[in-house]
Amino acid sequence: MVNPVILWLRQDLRLHDQPALVSAAQAGPVIPVYVLDDEAPGRWRMGAAQRWWLHHALNALGEALAAKGSRLILRRGSAVRELQKLADETGASAIHAIRHYEPWWIDAEEKLGERLCLHDGNHLAPLRDVTTGSGGQFKIYSAFWRALSERMPPEKPLPVPHSLPAPDHWPSSEKLSGWDLLPTNPNWATGFAPDWTPGEAEALRKAKDFAEEVGDYPARRDMPAVEGTSRLSPHLHFGEISPRSLWHALGSGANAAKFHKELAWRDFTSSLLLAMPDYGDRNGRPAFDKLKWRKSAADLKAWQQGCTGYPIVDAGMRQLWTTGWMHNRVRMIAASFLIKHLLIDWREGERWFWDTLVDADYGNNSVNWQWVAGTGVDSNMWGRIMAPLGQSEKFDAGDYIRQWVPELRDVSDAQIHDPEDRPNGYPEKIIGHREARERALAAGRAIR
Known part of the structure; x- marks a missing residue:
C-alpha cells in the first residue's frame, strides 16, 4: 500500500498550474486540505470581505475536486497543529504546498519541518532567486523588475492532472457552512454577488476576456468610469489563477507589457x-516615526463612510463598502486623502482596506499604502x-x-467634480485642499 500525501491549500485555490497538486498526485493518494x-496571522487574520470570498472559493474548489473523484477536507485551528494531526491520522508520508511569503506562513512552514515539500507557483519566478548582486532582496521596484525581466517569460503553466488518486479512507x-464566513444580521455583502463570482472557472474566463482587451489597458486603466482594469486582483489573491497562467494567456507582445509590470509589482511586494516582514506595521523610512499624526475618530469615520465632501474620494469609499473592491486610481486618491489631507496614520487606512477589500493582500496592501504615504523604502515623496x-x-x-454618490446624480459635468451647491444633503468639504496641503507639508518639514 502507498501512503497518502497531504495537499495543503492556502491562497492557491486552483487545479490549473498547481505544482503542489501535480507533485502530490505523482507521489500517491492525495488528501487536499484547507x-x-x-x-498564526494574529492581528492579520483574514478580513471580513475576504471571508465572504473564501466561502464561495472553497465551495467552487470542492466541486472541482469532486469532479476529479477527490474531495476537499476542511479543518479549523492552528494549521501546523491540524496538519500534524492529520498526518498522524492518515499515515501521510509528506505534505505538499505552494510556498507563501507572509511572515506567519513562513513561520508555519518552518515548524512543519522535513515532511513539508514546498513548491514555487504563486509568482512569476521563485522570489528567492530574484536577488541583488549580494544575494539580498530588492527594495526598489525598478531594480527588481530589471532582474525579473531577465527570467521572463515565465515557465509554461502546468496542466491539470488527468486524475487524482483517492485514499482508501x-x-x-468540518462543514463549510459551520464556519460562518458569510455575514448575517446584517448582511452587508448584498452588493458583492452582482459584481463577483469567486472560483477558478471565473478566473480563467475573465483572463480570456481580458486578453482581448489588454491592448487598451494602458489608456483605460486610470479611468474609473469606463473600468479599464482587469478586475482579476481577487482571483490572483486567492490563487484561483496563477500569475504565469495569466502572463501566457495575455501573450508576451507589446499590448500586454504594461500589465506584465503590474504582475511583477505583486512579486515585488x-x-x-x-x-522586511513587519512592513504592514512599521514605516519603511524610520524618519517618519517622528511624524505627528492626527487622531480624529470623526474624520476617520467620515473617510470610511464616504462623507468627506470630495466626490471622487466618497465615490471610491462607497464602492469599496458596497462591492468589496475599489478602482486602482481611486484607491490612490482615497489613500492620499486620508494621509495627506486628514493627516491620519496610513496604518488606519491599511487596516480598513484589509477588512473591506476582497483582494486585500498583506504585501500589496502594505507596500501600496506606504508608497502613497511616502513612508516606504520605495515610495512617493511626502510632498507629493x-x-x-x-x-x-x-x-x-x-x-x-x-x-x-447618488446625491450628485443630477449635477452637471461642469460641477460634478466640485459642486458649489451641495444637493440632497451631500456634505461640505471636511477640509479645504489648500489648507490640508499646507498642513501636510508643515508636518513633513517638522521631521527633517
Missing part, C-alpha cells in the same frame, strides 16, 4: 516581505500630495461619481 487558521472534515478635485476631472470620473 485549514482556516486565525491563530477519507479523514473527517512579496519579495520585499522577505527583507494628490489633488482629488484635479484627479477627478483629469480622469473623467463624472459618471463614476454619479454611480456611487
